[in-house]
Amino acid sequence: MTRTLLNILAVACAHHDGDSEESCRRTVAALTGLPGDYRTGLVHRRAQDLYEAIPAQYHRERAVRDLRDVLAA
Numbered sequence: 001m002t003r004t005l006l007n008i009l010a011v012a013c014a015h016h017d018g019d020s021e022e023s024c025r026r027t028v029a030a031l032t033g034l035p036g037d038y039r040t041g042l043v044h045r046r047a048q049d050l051y052e053a054i055p056a057q058y059h060r061e062r063a064v065r066d067l068r069d070v071l072a073a
Contacts, residue, residue: 004030004038008046012053020054024063031070047071 007030015023027047031039051067058064 004034004043005046008043008050012046012050015050015053020058021061021063023050024054024061024067028063028066028070044071 008027011023011026011030014026027050031043031047034043047067048071051064051071054064059068
């Protein structure tokens with residue numbers, strides 16, 4: 001779980017640098033690589049923070065929708 005949190009932190013930096021789609025893909029991979037019981041709490045919150053930081057005009061992109069779907073599951 002700690003490794004996933006660090007991965008999501010690195011992904012947030014990539015998003016900040018302008019690569020939102022790749023950030024979403026990497027976050028989805030990190031979340032789906034965890035057992036369902038570990039996708040809660042802080043891990044979920046950090047991934048949700050990333051999703052919320054993505055401007056609305058990009059929410060139709062496949063990678064962003066995939067992240068939204070994983071967060072909703």
